[in-house]
Amino acid sequence: MTVLMEIKDLKVHYPIRSGFWNRITDYVYAADGISFTIEAGKTYGLVGESGSGKSTIGKAIVGLEKITGGEIIYNGEDVSKPSVRNKMKYNKDVQMIFQDSLSSLNPKKTIYQIIAEPIRNFDKMDKESEKQRVIELLDIVGLSKNAMYQYPHQFSGGQRQRIGIARAIATNPKLIIADEPVSALDLSIQAQVLNFMKRIQKELGISFLFISHDLGVVRHMTENIAIMHLGRFVELGTREDIYNNPQHIYTKRLLSAIPQIDIANREANKAKRAQVEAEYQEKRSHFYDKDGLAYPMHQISDTHWVSTPPTQNSEGTGK
Amino acid sequence: MSEQNETQVQPSLQATVPEIKDGAVIVEAPSTWRTIKREFLKDKVALVSAVILAVLFLTVIIWSFFIPKTAVTNVNIIDQYLAPGTQGHILGTDEQGRDQLLMLVASAKNSLLIAFMITVIGQVVGIIIGLITGYFRGVVDTVIMRIIDFWIVLPFIMIIIVLVSIVPKYNEWTLIWIIGLFAWQGTTRLIRSKVLSESDRDYVRASKTSGSSNFMIMFREILPNLASIIIVDSTLTFAGNIGIETTLSFLGFGLPNGTPSLGTMVSAATDPTVLATKAYVWLPPVIFIIVICVGISFVGQVFRRAADARQRLG
Structure with missing residues (x-):
């Protein structure tokens, strides 16, 4: 299998400031010397207790967290710098699904605007094909096209998480980071959303990095598992x-x-x-x-x- | 043990879950306008205030177009201090013999316009700077906030008076800009605090990973979510700005001569005899100011409650 991404000795340290001058006195080692490779089309699980740094790794890979040291190699380039990421349209290929489906959707925007946002930024399309693409994406996640002009609060938790998935797959990414995507949902909806994700992963051949503290979910979803501690x-x-x-x-x-x-x-x-x-x-x-x-x-x-x-x-x- | 566990867990996860019908689960949240309407119905004082304000504002705005400029500039000493109701002057006349009612309408129009423009300036500048400092945080935030802290400490009435005295070509727009210099700091702080909490939400992160620029995230994603507090803040600062303008005009540093203002009308009361014996000269503008400011603050409270679910009455 082809290597999609290589993470080498990734370090994310947060400074602890204290004392009168508010100087850096120590660091929180949220991620400390993490190395692994992600192969195209495979699923990876990242498991650990709260505060073990698994979300930090996910955010660092997708570019939301500034990394302290190490390299993230994608397409032969180190993507740990924002300028490199912007230049190669990195986030077109690497997307994220968030834990809290409600707060990850802008309450003042319609579903159409939310799903069309990555399409507008990465794939320049005309209005009509953009609309067709949004309808197609809603169809993939099992929502009717009437949903386009509704607002996030009008949907249930499971439907919202599926909208989040639709946004994440909008630009045909190669890797999706799913940061505890179902831990805010109740069990029956969890199964529904997980099966959707699994189906989409297989159909579109996307690599998944699945971050969770739920071993049952990880076992159901992923082929490779990493256990994290401190x-x-x-x-x-x-x-x-x-x-x-x-x-x-x-x-x-x-x-x-x-x-x-x-x-x-x-x-x-x-x-x-x-x-x-x-x-x-x-x-x-x-x-x-x-x-x-x-x-x-x-x-x-x-x-x-x-x-x-x-x-x-x-x-x-x-x- | 784990084999057993697997056989129990797997089938339930693999089973196809029946599709939820879209129409069945849609929950309609009450719209903002409906919430505001309900809050008004629950608060009769605010409802009455809103009606009074609407009537006063409309009267002032429409009537002021029909008042000839001469009516507020001509001096006619013979008609000085006529009592209300004499010679067709419903509210009497002032020191220069001008009709008090026409003066009141013309002054109110000027004062309201100036307060409105100051509010617009304060809100626009406050929103832009508040978004920048709240969104970027770090050094940008520290520097801008320290500048604002310093600015707020300055005795702004004194500085406005000095500026008004030294500016060479002075008209009402100069006054608006000078007061505007001191009208944005509170709004900036308010917007910043809200942006700090909004920019920590996942939809901002999702926008970043969707490739939106910082500018787009600030003005297209975060700004719409600030709408409610902006409405509340602009209503309440509008009332405050009426106060600032009238104060300055009362002290003689507000609008230039020839431009009537509620403040200059009230300053007629600085004459002891007028204050003691001719209440009809200064009472109407005073009552007008009080009614407007109190009314706006009642209406603003309704907006505030509509924006914050915890404070709601209904």
């Missing part, structure tokens, strides 16, 4: 690698936290969770360095990378 990747692999062969204690802990409805084995499950938690607490100092941060990742199979302590490196890479 601004660093702790494990990266295919869906099977992560779910069937988790190597990092944090991954195991996350997986054991998926709620299960299994009344017969309730006690056994409880004991298993307790055991995973005990293992986490016990090996914590082993898997994290003295600052409590994850070690750099090492490859343990063709597709599977894990952050292991230096002592295990020889074992891991020598396989």
Whole structure:
């Protein structure tokens, strides 16, 4: 498969200012040395707890967050500078779906104006073909063309999120960053929107970077999964690698936290969770360095990378 | 365990969810105009104020076209201080023997026009600068806000008086621009605070990723969402600007001689005998100012409540 985008040692640090002179005293390491590649037409999941920096990575890739260090290589160019992005019409190819469907649609604009905005900016079309394109997009996300002249507040949450999807695919992008696109929706609507996204992804061959804290959703949507903890990747692999062969204690802990409805084995499950938690607490100092941060990742199979302590490196890479 | 979990979760996600009919879920939010109408009906004082204001404004604007300029400039000492109702002067005459009613209409037209123009200048400048400082933040914001902080500390009445005295070719437009210099700072602060919160919303980010320029985002995306506070702010500052203009004219630094103003009419009361014995000379403009300002502030409160759902009455 062709590599669409390469992220090399991405760093996003936020300064903490304090004291009388309001000087920078420390940094929040929202993303610290993140490297991975995105292949065309594939789906990627980014999982982690709140504040682990997953949204920051998404925003940095799409160009909404200023990056502190590292490179984002797209079409052979480093797109971390706004001037480069503007010149190559970067956002025509890389779009974003936002978490809050209501606040991501301008309340004073009609659906037509909202969906036509990226078309107007990137694809110069005449009025008639622009209108045809908007109708076509609304059709793709399953809304009637009557929706064009309505306002965002007139739609339900699921419909609004589909309008957000229509806007994101308006310019035929190659990569869509979906930042927790369904976490604000209730479960039945989640399934509806997710299936829409999955169908669109397959039909249009778009790469997806799916950011979520919901492991069930990520498993349903993506082929490759990265687990993040405190601004660093702790494990990266295919869906099977992560779910069937988790190597990092944090991954195991996350997986054991998926709620299960299994009344017969309730006690056994409880004991298993307790055991995973005990293992986490016990090996914590082993898997994290003295600052409590994850070690750099090492490859343990063709597709599977894990952050292991230096002592295990020889074992891991020598396989 | 995970196999079991998968068989439970997957089918429900894969199942096709019945399509929701578009017509069934459309919820109509009450339009702004309907909200304003309802607020007026709930607040009878504001309703009465609105009617009075409409009648007064229309009368002043239409009537002022039919008042010959001589009626407000001619001096006729013989008819000085005629009591109301004598010789066809409904409200009597002033020191120069001019008809008080005609004077009142002509003055009101000048005062309202000037207050209106100052409001327009203040709002336009305030909106532009407020959008820039709230949207770009950082150094731009710090620099502009410190300039405004300094500007607000200045005793602006004093500065206006000085400027009015030193400007060589002085007419009502000069006065409008001079007062306008001090009319935009409050609006800038208000707009900035609202832009700060608006520009943090996802639709602004979505516009950025849709390739819109900063200029387009500021004026096409954010500005329409400020409409309600702009309406509220311009109504309330309009009342304030009437006050500023009349104050200056009262002190003798407002409109030039020959251009009647409510302030100059009130300043007739600086003569002790007029103040004590001839209330009909200064009372009409005073009442007019009070009615206009109080009325506008009642109507402005309605707009404010319509713009902010938490304050609504109905």
